[in-house]
Each structure stands twice: as structure tokens, then as C-alpha cells.
Amino acid sequence: MSEMSGHTPPGALDFIVAGDTPTAGAPIADLSYRNYDGPLHTRVARWWIVSLASLRLAVKKKGFWIAAAISILPYLIILLQLYLQSGTPVPAGANPLMDLTVGQRFASQFFQALGFQMFFLFIITLLVGSGVIAADNQSNALLVYLSKPLTKGDYLLGKWMGVFLILFGVAFIPGTILYVFCLLSYYSEGFLKNEPWLFARMTLAAATPAVIHASLITGFSAWSKSPRVAGALYAGLYFIGNIVVGATWAIRHRGNLGEGVLERHLSVEGVINGLAQNLYGVVQKLPTYNQRTNTMERLSIDPPSMMVMLLMAAAFVVVGVGAARMRIRAVEIVKG
Amino acid sequence: MPVATISNLTVRYGKKTAVSDLSVEVPEGCIGLLGPNGAGKTTLIKTLLGFVKPAAGGGNLLGLDVATQGLAIRQKIGLMPEQDCHIPGMNAVTFAAYAGELAGMPAKDAMRRAHETLEYCGLGEARYRNIETYSTGMKQRIKLAQALIHGPKLLFLDEPTNGLDPAGRDEMLRLIRDVSHGKGINVIVSSHLLPDIERTCDQVIVMRSGRIATQGAVETLRQTQGVQFEVDLRLPSPGFAIAVEGKGIKVLTQYGAKYRLSLPDGTVDAGRLLFETAKESGAQIRGFHTALRSLEDIFLEAVE
Amino acid sequence: MTTSALPPVTTARIAAQPMIALEHTSRWYGQVIGINDVSCWIGAGITALLGPNGAGKSTMLKLITGQLKPTTGHVSVLGLEPFANTNVFRRLGYCPEIENSYDDMSGRDFVTLLGSMAGIPANRLRTRVSEVIEQVGMTANSDRKIGGYSKGMRQRVKVAQAIIHDPDVLILDEPFNGLDPLGRREMSAVLHHMADLGKCVVVSSHILYEVEQMTHNILLMNRGRLLAQGDVFHIRSLIDQHPHRIAITTTDSRGLARRMLDLPYVLSVRFDPLRPGTLEIETHSPELFYTQFPEIVLDHGFVVSSFESPDNNLESVFRYLVGAG
Numbered sequence: 001m002s003e004m005s006g007h008t009p010p011g012a013l014d015f016i017v018a019g020d021t022p023t024a025g026a027p028i029a030d031l032s033y034r035n036y037d038g039p040l041h042t043r044v045a046r047w048w049i050v051s052l053a054s055l056r057l058a059v060k061k062k063g064f065w066i067a068a069a070i071s072i073l074p075y076l077i078i079l080l081q082l083y084l085q086s087g088t089p090v091p092a093g094a095n096p097l098m099d100l101t102v103g104q105r106f107a108s109q110f111f112q113a114l115g116f117q118m119f120f121l122f123i124i125t126l127l128v129g130s131g132v133i134a135a136d137n138q139s140n141a142l143l144v145y146l147s148k149p150l151t152k153g154d155y156l157l158g159k160w161m162g163v164f165l166i167l168f169g170v171a172f173i174p175g176t177i178l179y180v181f182c183l184l185s186y187y188s189e190g191f192l193k194n195e196p197w198l199f200a201r202m203t204l205a206a207a208t209p210a211v212i213h214a215s216l217i218t219g220f221s222a223w224s225k226s227p228r229v230a231g232a233l234y235a236g237l238y239f240i241g242n243i244v245v246g247a248t249w250a251i252r253h254r255g256n257l258g259e260g261v262l263e264r265h266l267s268v269e270g271v272i273n274g275l276a277q278n279l280y281g282v283v284q285k286l287p288t289y290n291q292r293t294n295t296m297e298r299l300s301i302d303p304p305s306m307m308v309m310l311l312m313a314a315a316f317v318v319v320g321v322g323a324a325r326m327r328i329r330a331v332e333i334v335k336g
Numbered sequence: 337m338p339v340a341t342i343s344n345l346t347v348r349y350g351k352k353t354a355v356s357d358l359s360v361e362v363p364e365g366c367i368g369l370l371g372p373n374g375a376g377k378t379t380l381i382k383t384l385l386g387f388v389k390p391a392a393g394g395g396n397l398l399g400l401d402v403a404t405q406g407l408a409i410r411q412k413i414g415l416m417p418e419q420d421c422h423i424p425g426m427n428a429v430t431f432a433a434y435a436g437e438l439a440g441m442p443a444k445d446a447m448r449r450a451h452e453t454l455e456y457c458g459l460g461e462a463r464y465r466n467i468e469t470y471s472t473g474m475k476q477r478i479k480l481a482q483a484l485i486h487g488p489k490l491l492f493l494d495e496p497t498n499g500l501d502p503a504g505r506d507e508m509l510r511l512i513r514d515v516s517h518g519k520g521i522n523v524i525v526s527s528h529l530l531p532d533i534e535r536t537c538d539q540v541i542v543m544r545s546g547r548i549a550t551q552g553a554v555e556t557l558r559q560t561q562g563v564q565f566e567v568d569l570r571l572p573s574p575g576f577a578i579a580v581e582g583k584g585i586k587v588l589t590q591y592g593a594k595y596r597l598s599l600p601d602g603t604v605d606a607g608r609l610l611f612e613t614a615k616e617s618g619a620q621i622r623g624f625h626t627a628l629r630s631l632e633d634i635f636l637e638a639v640e
Numbered sequence: 641m642t643t644s645a646l647p648p649v650t651t652a653r654i655a656a657q658p659m660i661a662l663e664h665t666s667r668w669y670g671q672v673i674g675i676n677d678v679s680c681w682i683g684a685g686i687t688a689l690l691g692p693n694g695a696g697k698s699t700m701l702k703l704i705t706g707q708l709k710p711t712t713g714h715v716s717v718l719g720l721e722p723f724a725n726t727n728v729f730r731r732l733g734y735c736p737e738i739e740n741s742y743d744d745m746s747g748r749d750f751v752t753l754l755g756s757m758a759g760i761p762a763n764r765l766r767t768r769v770s771e772v773i774e775q776v777g778m779t780a781n782s783d784r785k786i787g788g789y790s791k792g793m794r795q796r797v798k799v800a801q802a803i804i805h806d807p808d809v810l811i812l813d814e815p816f817n818g819l820d821p822l823g824r825r826e827m828s829a830v831l832h833h834m835a836d837l838g839k840c841v842v843v844s845s846h847i848l849y850e851v852e853q854m855t856h857n858i859l860l861m862n863r864g865r866l867l868a869q870g871d872v873f874h875i876r877s878l879i880d881q882h883p884h885r886i887a888i889t890t891t892d893s894r895g896l897a898r899r900m901l902d903l904p905y906v907l908s909v910r911f912d913p914l915r916p917g918t919l920e921i922e923t924h925s926p927e928l929f930y931t932q933f934p935e936i937v938l939d940h941g942f943v944v945s946s947f948e949s950p951d952n953n954l955e956s957v958f959r960y961l962v963g964a965g
Contacts, residue, residue, distance in 0.1 A: 033456050033519050036449055036487025040411055040440040049437050057425050131424075139468075140421035144482060147385070147415035148438040149407040333417065334382050334494065372820040373792045472693060501692040501846050502958050528820045531849045568948075570930070607890075607944030611934040622930055625946035635821050 046150050050158025051165065058128040058166050067127065068170050071120030074113040075174040079181060082109065106182055106195050107280040110202055113178070114171060114209075114276055118269060121167055121209050122238060129163040129217035130231030133324065134224040142331045152328045156218070160321065164214040171206035205276045212272055212313055215320030222324035241267035257286055258299050265304040271312045277303035339364050339490060339522045340384055342402075344393035347379050354379040355546040357393070362524065362541070366516035368533035368554075369526040370631075371543035372639050377526055380543065381492060384524075386410060398489055411440055414483030418494040420475055428454055428463045428470075432481050439486035449485050457481040457511065473504035480511065491515070491523045497532055505532070512536045530631040540631070542638045549638035558628040563599040564588070565606060566627040575617035583613060596627055658683050659809055659840035660704055665713035667699050674699030676864040677713070682842060686835045688851040689844040690954075691861035692962055697844050698813070700861065704842070705734045705811055717809055730759050733807035735798045737814045743787030747778055747797045750786060751804060758805035772800045777826050791818025799827065809840045816850055828854055852954045860961055867961045872954050875961075882960045883907055883922040886929065888947040893919045896942050903932065920950075 023029075058064055136142055145155050179199055182191055191198075217234050224230035245267040253260040265274035277284075284301040340362040347354045355376040362384075371377045382388045384397050386406025395402045400409045423431050429450050436446030454463045457477040462470070467478060476496065483491055496512060497505040513536045516523035527533055533540060534554065542549045550557070569576060572593045580587060586598040599606055607624075614621045658681035667674040675696040691697050702708040703715050706722035706729065715722060722728040742750050752769050760768055773782045776796040786794065795818050802810060815831070816824045831854065835841050842859075845851050851858070858875070860867040868875045877884075890896050897909045897919050905925040912918060923929050926949070937944050950956075 031455070033484070033515055034452065035520055036441075036445075036485075038445050038487075039442060040486060046438070049434075053423070053434055060425075135424040139424045140417075140419050141423045143417045143419060143421040144423060144435060145438065147410060147413075147417065147483075148435065149411040149440060150438055151407065333385070333387060333415070334378050372822055373790050373818075499846070502848055502955065503692060503962070505846070528818075528824075529847065529849075530821060605943050607937060607942070607947075611938055611944075615934060615938070620930055621934065623948035625948050632821055636825075639822065 045154075047154040047158035047161065050145075050150075050155060051161040054128075054132060054159060054162025055165060058162070061127055063127045064124060064166075067120045067123045071117045071124075071170060072174045074116035075178050078109045078113050079178060082106075082182065082186070104195075104282060106186075106191060107198060107201065108282050110175060110178070110198070110205070111276060111280040111282045113175070114205055115273065117171060118209065118272065121170060121213065122235075122269075124167060124170060125163065125213040125217050126231040126235060128166050129214065130221055130234065131227030132159050132163055132218060133221040133328075134227040134230045137222075137225045138227075142328070143333055146331065146333050152325075152331075156321070156324055156328055160214050160218050160324075163217060164210045167210035167213055168207055171209065172203060175202045175206055201279050201281070205279045208275045208279070208313070209272045212268065212316050215317040216268065217320070219320035219323035222327040238268050242269050245270055257288065258301060261301055262304040262308060265309065266312070268316065271309055271316065274304040274309040275306075275313055278306045278309060337364065338362055340395060340397040340402075342380070342383065342393070342395035345383060345390050345395060346392035347383060347388055348391045353546070358547060359393075360541060360548050360551070363539055364522050365539060366512075366523045366525065366537045368537035368540040369524055369543070370528075370530070370533065370540055370635055371549070374545075375543040375639070376546040377543050379546075381494070381524075381526065384409075385413065385415065385492070411486070412488055413490045413492060414486070414488035416476075416479045416483045416491070416493045416496055418498060422467045422475070422478065424468070425466075427466050428459055428478055428481075431467055431478065432485050435482035436485040441486055446485070449487075450481075453481045453485050454478075457484070458507065472499045473501070473507075476500060476504070476508060477511075480508075484515070489520075489522060491521055493523060493525045493527075495527050495529075496525065497527070497529060509535050530635060534631050540634075542635060544639045550634070554631065557634050558631070560627060560629055562601055563603055563606070564627040565597050565599060565610070565624050567595045567597060567610060567624040568622045569593045569595065569614070570620040570622055573617060573619040576614060576619040579613045579617040580610075583609065585609070585613075659718055660842070661714075661716045662700075662703070663714040663716075665703065665710045665715055667703060667708060667711045673864045675703070675861070678861075678864075678866045679713075680859060680866060680869050682840060682859070684835065684838045684840050685857060686831060686841045686843060686855040688855055688858045689842055689861070690846075690848070690851065690858055690958060691867075694863070695861040696864040697861060699864075701734075701811055701813060701842075701844060704809075705732060730805065731808045733802035733805065733810045735802040735810075735812040735815060737817065739794060744785060746783050746785055747789070747793070747800075748773065748782040750797060751782075751800045754801040755804040760805055768804055772804045775803070775830055776800045777823070792820060792823050795819055796823070796827070799830070803830070803834070807839070809842075810834055811842045811844075813844045814846070815843055816845070816847065824850065848954050848958060858954070858957075860958065862962050868957075872957055873952065876952055876957050877926075879957070879960050880924070882951065882956075883924050884926040884929075884949060885920055885922055885951050886926070886947060886949050887918055887920045889915075889918045889945045891917065891943045891945075893917055895940075896936075896944075899936050899940065903929070905929065917945075 136145075142155070146152065176199075179202060185191075216237075217230070220234045220237075221227070221230045224233070245264065249260050249264045252263065264270060282303065284303075285298045286301060287296050288299045289296055338361040342358060342360045342362075345358040346356050358376070358380070360380075369377055369380070379388065383390065383395065383402055386397075386400075386402050386409040388402075390403055397409050398412050400412070402409065423434060426434065429447070432450035432454055433443070433446040436449055437443055441449065451463070454460060457480050459474060459477050459481065462474060467475070470478065476498070480493075480496070483493075493512065497508050500508055509532060512523065512525065515521055516536065523536075525533060525537055537554060539551070539553050540557065541551045570593065572590070577587050577590070577595070580597060584600045588596040588598055590596070599609070603609060610621060610624055660682040662678050662680050665678050666676050668676075673696075678696075678700070689697050689700065699708070703710055704717060704722060706717070706725055709723045717728050718731055720728050722732070745753070748769060751773060752765060755765055755769055755772075756762070770779075773779055776799050778793065778796045778800065781789070781793055786797065789797070795815070799812070799815060802812065810831075812831075815827060819827060828850075831841050831843070843851065843854065852872075856871050856873065858872050859869045860875075888896065893911070893916070897911075900906045900909050900919070900921050905923050905928050907922045907924065910920045910922075912920070921929075933947070936942070951960075
């Protein structure tokens with residue numbers, strides 16, 4: 001071999017011919033079907049796989065990132081406001097947006113930030129959630145899911161979590177960042193001492209729209225074969241709900257903000273808002289014009305009844321998830 | 337060892353009884369499941385997959401109880417449903433890997449297997465394309481791939497050649513034959529297309545009105561009573577028919593120029609006999625072969 | 641001796657005036673070609689329209705049923721242009737492949753509705769609906785909602801609405817979809833019955849073995865062009881690139897092979913290692929072979945247990961003309 005000129009490096013063929021290489025016995029690989037004998041029990045929960053797929057699909061959407069980015073702006077603005085406010089002293093009562101009440105100073109800011117985010121959270125719900133089950137209905141995906149070791153409950157939980165985690169993340173992450181900033185900057189001003197439960201409140205308040213939107217949109221999505229229709233229907237419910245509740249309140253209370261607080265909060269958006277108010281313990285102080293005494297007054301508006309808000313929220317969750325569950329249960333894998 | 341055993345199964349949907357006191361042993365290998373619409377095939381498959389709570393009786397599949405261990409069963413089997421189905425928004429690789437993960441495979445194994453399985457099913461070229469752009473043939477193949485990905489011990493194929501053109505059907509049947517022979521996978525094929533079953537399956541189970549009408553190896557079932565031949569003549573020839581009858585051969589059926597004959601037992605050289613008779617009667621034979629009962633005849637006899 | 645119960649396979653009988661005629665017909669959608677310069681006549685009897693997916697079959701059917709106008713060329717059905725032509729629609733029945741969503745109607749109501757739309761007078765409608773439902777074997781289930789029907793039942797109802805007005809031309813797209821073998825037999829009998837009455841029945845199908853049993857008259861398309869039309873065996877004999885193959889099983893295959901090689905019209909002799917007793921010859925002159933073969937067998941005492949032409953069938957013609965893959 002080594003006497004041959006040029007091309008074959010000396011000893012290369014010896015190596016192969018010697019017969020101790022992986023391909024010695026079968027130079028032509030057998031590429032036909034091989035059996036799989038590897039592990040078949042993952043350490044993660046089954047529903048998490050479904051959620052992960054949903055999340056991956058959601059983050060691919062440009063619209064999601066745009067809406068999320070815009071929805072973070074209020075946090076940046078609040079950050080700026082707090083920074084400016086702590087630098088220059090402001091006379092009490094001058095700025096209606098600044099509530100300096102001890103125990104409410106920061107909570108009210110977080111509440112306002114969440115308030116600004118509401119619309120975008122709704123948009124994200126539509127973007128990410130309207131197709132969550134509707135797209136599957138369109139393509140009969142449930143036939144694939146249910147032929148695997150996955151229960152209908154796993155499927156539903158996975159889908160719900162997919163929407164929930166996105167919405168929760170969009171509210172929770174900037175909230176946490178803001179919290180940490182406040183903690184570092186205003187610790188000396190009694191940040192932790194005056195509002196000890198703020199982080200917990202923020203977490204629960206971030207979860208509130210997520211839970212309600214996820215439940216409702218999942219319900220709508222499950223009953224539709226078209227993501228657009230599901231989204232349109234939910235948007236309809238949301239907006240019309242707001243309009244009807246708002247109009248009813250305006251008629252009954254003639255625009256007097258101090259009255260009919262509960263009635264104002266009976267739509268989906270209202271319930272989310274109301275719950276957030278309760279969680280943050282925010283008492284709104286609005287300047288109004290008192291016609292009798294001819295002066296500007298500060299009106300204290302308590303949050304709407306926690307019981308009612310909770311009940312309504314629970315109703316939304318039960319109806320949304322229940323509807324989805326009903327629809328999914330009806331799917332037959334093998335049709336005659 | 338049978339792959340599945342069903343004993344005295346009774347299934348009711350509301351007031352309707354779909355199957356009543358059904359018992360069947362599903363053997364290993366490639367089995368064809370046949371039966372008219374409404375015979376209970378669907379119910380049987382649903383039961384074997386663990387989706388049905390029996391009103392009475394029960395059974396097991398791969399050693400797992402069909403009434404209580406549905407999830408474990410679905411981990412060991414692959415289903416290729418009849419309808420078009422896929423997960424939206426994914427390409428073939430992602431879809432196949434996802435199917436594997438849903439079956440319990442770790443993500444890395446699932447991805448590796450996805451590529452392998454897609455290649456095996458002939459989707460190597462198109463694996464990075466969105467499934468929504470696939471043709472019918474490709475959609476059928478991806479359905480097969482997602483059923484195979486986790487290495488199931490039993491495959492259920494429901495009308496696997498649905499919507500495929502002749503070339504596509506040919507390839508799908510070849511795949512089914514390949515995967516069901518020598519790879520350690522049992523396959524149950526449910527189809528109305530009997531030539532498809534003939535080509536791929538070694539055994540058949542024929543159902544009728546919620547019961548088993550007949551069951552057995554295709555080769556055995558196809559054996560005729562006595563020696564039978566199918567003879568193609570160039571033109572129909574009454575002279576030929578008369579001549580063969582004179583030699584103790586019975587004409588069973590005639591369809592144009594095709595004759596089905598029953599030869600006397602112990603005929604050693606059928607060719608000589610036929611050629612001589614044709615020569616005598618002035619007919620021209622264009623082909624003859626041993627006649628087997630067609631699967632269609634077996635089916636029709638079992639269900640009528 | 642029993643004669644088979646099935647009616648004999650219908651052969652094409654082109655009337656002086658063909659029932660469907662295409663003349664240099666082309667249809668394209670933007671850049672995509674549907675059918676390309678197709679000319680053919682279709683007469684009474686059953687004609688099978690075949691071709692791979694994307695061959696242009698559905699375009700062809702849409703042109704014939706008057707849903708589309710040809711981009712160039714002419715289409716005529718019963719002597720008239722079918723596009724949006726109620727005179728043609730009244731004499732044409734169409735059973736499409738797609739599922740119509742009339743899930744909330746009962747089968748009977750659906751057929752009644754379409755029957756009245758086809759112009760059947762009200763006094764005859766009920767009897768006609770019952771007749772046609774009986775013909776397709778749906779009498780037992782006709783009052784249930786279509787939403788609860790199986791695939792096969794939907795198929796039968798679709799055929800019922802296509803034949804209710806006793807059309808002269810019947811177009812069916814995948815008519816046996818979802819039918820079990822029994823159902824297929826029944827449906828086939830219905831179609832044969834119509835063909836025997838002199839109607840023109842065009843069946844588009846992918847399932848070659850079903851087509852084979854129904855008719856020998858085919859229209860084969862691929863990529864928008866007409867590849868072949870006529871009797872399938874006649875077409876087979878014209879395919880020169882693929883000489884006729886004949887497989888012979890005998891105890892002395894090598895001996896017989898030697899004899900075969902002596903025949904000048906035998907082009908090749910092949911053995912298959914997986915089937916040791918069988919040899920396969922190729923020839924352009926099957927007629928000569930069939931005449932001489934029995935002599936050779938009888939003179940030399942070969943024991944032949946079978947011989948047949950494995951590629952003298954529809955599937956082979958399809959494969960040869962359409963090309964592999």
C-alpha cells in the first residue's frame with residue numbers, strides 16, 4: 001500500500017480492511033425504519049408540552065411584541081414620575097395623579113400602570129388567544145392530541161396556561177422590574193415599611209386579567225372553527241359590555257363619579273379593574289366640582305365590593321373554562 | 337401471543353347498542369379489519385384505544401386493560417386517523433417532534449426521531465415546509481410519521497390511502513407492508529378497499545352487526561374448495577365451455593371471455609388439459625392461473 | 641353453468657352526435673394551467689376520467705358542468721354550451737366530491753330541495769324522491785339529519801340528488817368514497833343501469849381497481865394534457881416503449897426459456913430470483929405468442945401451471961403513460 005503513489009494515504013485502507021471499524025460489517029448503512037426503545041416518560045407534566053408549543057407560537061407573532069412593548073411604556077413613565085417626584089417636593093393635593101398617602105403612594109402607581117396596560121393586555125389576548133383552540137378545530141388537531149397519552153383535561157390546561165402565562169408575564173415582569181427599582185431607590189423613604197405586601201399585591205393583580213382573559217378567550221376559541229370569529233366575538237363581548245355598563249351607569253347616576261361605583265364595574269374590564277383596585281387597596285381621590293358649595297373637592301371613591309368582584313370573576317372563569325371543557329369533551333377520535 | 341383480546345364486550349351509546357357480547361383475539365402481524373358501515377369496527381377500534389367504557393365485558397391490548405389503562409395504551413400505539421388532521425402553524429419536523437414529545441419522548445430524542453421518521457416516510461425533501469402547504473399524499477405521510485415517531489408496538493391505520501392518487505397509494509401500501517413485516521410492529525388496517533388489504537395484510541377480521549363474521553389468515557381464507565382456475569379466452573366461446581364440461585371440468589362462472597372453472601381433484605397437468613381443450617374447440621387462451629377466492633367474495637359472503 | 645350476475649362491461653358507443661365534446665379546450669387560472677388544448681368526444685356509457693392529483697380532472701369536470709368557461713376553445717354538452725345554461729343543467733346531474741353542509745336537513749328533505757330546484761313538478765316530486773332514495777339504498781335512513789350520516793350515507797344522498805331528474809349526462813367525482821364493498825356494488829349497479837339506458841356517465845376516480853370493474857373506456861390526463869382516450873386494452877397495445885410482458889410458471893422454466901429464445905418476436909426473457917419457477921418474456925406481438933405458445937407447450941410436454949400478462953391492465957397503462965413518480 002505504501003508503495004502506491006499519491007492519492008491514498010499510506011495505511012488508510014489497512015485501517016478499514018482490518019475490520020474493527022463501526023462500519024466494517026455493513027459498509028452500506030441500513031436506513032430503513034428503526035425501532036425506538038428510548039425513554040417514554042418525561043419528567044415534565046404532559047400539559048406543559050402543550051403550553052410550551054402555544055407559547056412558542058405566540059412569541060412568533062410580531063403583533064404580540066409590539067403590543068407588549070407599548071404596554072410596558074406606562075411602567076417607564078411611572079418610573080420617571082417617581083424619580084422626578086422624589087427629587088422635587090410637590091405640594092400636597094396639587095397633582096391629582098400623585099397620591100402621597102402613606103400606604104398608598106406606590107400601590108397607586110402600580111395600579112395606574114396596570115390600568116394603562118389593560119387595553120394592550122386585551123389586544124394580546126385576542127392575538128394569542130383567539131386561535132388557541134379555534135385553529136386546532138380548523139385542522140382537526142385534537143385527533144392528533146388525543147391519540148397520544150394526553151387527557152382532554154391536559155389539553156385544556158395546557159392551552160389555558162399558554163394564554164395565562166403570556167398575559168401574566170406581560171404584567172408581572174415589568175411590574176417586578178419596577179418593584180425592584182423602587183425597592184432599591186426608595187427603601188429609605190419607607191417603601192418596604194409602609195407597603196409591606198406590595199409585591200404580593202402586584203403579583204395577584206398581574207394574575208387577575210390573565211386568569212379572566214385566559215378563561216374567557218379559551219371558551220370562545222373552543223367553540224369556533226375560525227380564530228378570527230372567536231376573537232371578534234370576544235372583542236364584541238368586551239366592548240359592548242363596557243358600553244352597556246357605562247351607558248347604564250351614566251343614565252342612572254347622571255355622570256356623578258361618586259355614585260354607582262359597583263355598577264360601573266360590571267363588565268369584564270370593570271371586574272378586572274375592580275379586583276385590581278381591591279388588591280392594591282387603592283382609594284381613588286378625584287377632584288370634583290361641588291355645585292352646592294361652589295368649590296373643588298376631593299372625592300374619595302372606595303373600590304367596588306370585593307365580594308361581588310370575586311364572584312363575577314369566578315363566574316367568568318367557570319363559564320369560560322366550562323364552555324371549553326364541554327366542547328372538547330364532544331370530540332370523537334374515531335368516527336364511523 | 338395475541339396482540340389484543342376482547343372478551344364479551346358490550347358497548348352502548350345511550351340507548352343504542354353498538355356491540356353486544358363481542359369476543360375476539362387480534363393476532364400479531366398485519367391485520368385487516370373489514371366490515372360494512374355500522375358493523376362495529378369503529379367501536380372496536382375506540383375500545384382498543386381505551387376511549388370507551390364498556391357496559392359489560394372488557395379486554396386488553398398489549399397487556400394493558402382497555403377500560404382502565406387508556407393512557408398507557410395510547411403511549412404504546414400509533415394512530416393514523418382517517419380525517420385530515422395536523423397541528424396548525426408548524427412545519428413537518430416541528431410537528432413530528434411535538435407528537436413525539438406528547439407521547440413522552442424527551443425533546444432531543446423526539447427531534448432526532450422526527451428527522452428519521454420523516455425520511456422513512458418519504459418526506460425528507462419537504463420537512464421544513466409548513467404542513468398547510470402539503471399535498472394530500474404528503475398529508476397522509478405525515479399522519480403516518482406522527483404515528484410512528486415514538487416507536488409504537490401497534491399501529492392503527494384508518495383508511496390510509498384515502499384521497500391518494502394511484503402513485504401515492506402504491507407508495508403508501510409499500511410503506512405499510514415494509515413497516516409491518518420484520519420491524520416488530522403490529523399493524524391493524526381498517527379499510528373498505530379490499531385490494532389494499534390484500535396487498536398489505538396477512539390476516540383479516542371481518543365484522544358484521546357488532547359481531548365477528550369471520551377471521552383468519554388471508555391465504556387460508558382464499559383457498560378454494562377443490563382446484564379452481566381462471567381462464568381468459570380471446571373471445572367468449574360456447575364451444576370451449578361444452579368441451580371442458582365433457583372432460584369433467586365444471587364451469588362455475590363466466591364473465592365475458594373470462595371463465596372460472598373447477599377442475600377434477602387430482603388434476604396434475606392443468607395446462608395440458610386446458611390447452612388441449614382450447615385447441616379442440618378452436619378457442620385461444622390468453623392466460624390462466626389458479627383461482628383464489630377474492631377478498632371481496634370472502635367479505636360479501638361473510639356479511640350477506 | 642352460470643353466467644355472472646353482473647352486467648357486461650360497457651364499451652364506448654360514440655353516437656353521431658357525442659354527448660360531451662371538447663374542442664381545443666384550454667383553461668387556465670392566472671399562470672396556472674388547468675387543462676391545456678384538450679379535444680375529445682364522450683358518448684353514452686360509462687367513461688372513467690383518470691389522472692394523478694393536479695392533472696386537470698376537476699377543471700375538466702367544472703367545464704363540463706358549466707361552472708367554468710373555457711379560456712380558449714369550445715365545450716359542448718348535448719350540443720349546447722354548458723356555462724350557466726339552465727337548458728343543460730336540467731339534463732345534467734352532478735355528484736361532487738366535496739361535502740355539502742346541509743347538516744341540519746334530513747336526507748329526504750335535501751333530495752327534495754334539490755329535486756325541486758332541478759325543475760321536477762311538485763306533483764311528481766314526492767314519488768320521484770322516494771324512488772331515487774330507494775335506488776341508492778337510503779330508504780331506512782332518509783329521515784335522519786345529514787349531520788348524523790356516515791361518509792357512505794352522505795355519498796348515497798349526493799348520488800340521489802344527482803339522478804333525481806333523470807339526467808342524460810351524469811358526472812360523478814369519486815362516487816365510491818366512503819362506501820363499503822356492498823355499497824360499492826349497489827352504486828355500480830345504479831350507474832350501469834343508467835349507462836344501459838343510453839345515458840352518458842362520467843366517473844372521476846383514483847381507485848383504479850374499482851374503475852376497472854366498471855368500464856374499459858378511459859380518459860387519462862396528466863398535467864393538464866390529455867394523455868390517452870379509448871379502450872384501455874387497445875391503448876395498452878399501442879404503448880410501444882413497454883412491450884407486452886407475459887409471466888409463465890412452469891416446472892422447467894429454463895427449458896421453456898430456451899424455446900422462447902428461438903421465437904423471433906420474443907424480445908427478452910427474465911427470471912426473478914424471488915420466484916424461481918417463473919419466467920417473464922417481453923414481446924411486441926402478443927397475438928403471435930398466444931397462437932404459438934400452446935403448440936410449444938403441448939409438443940414439448942411442458943407442465944405449465946399458470947401464464948398471464950401482468951401489465952395488461954389499467955394500473956399498468958396508468959403507470960406507463962403517467963410515468964413513475
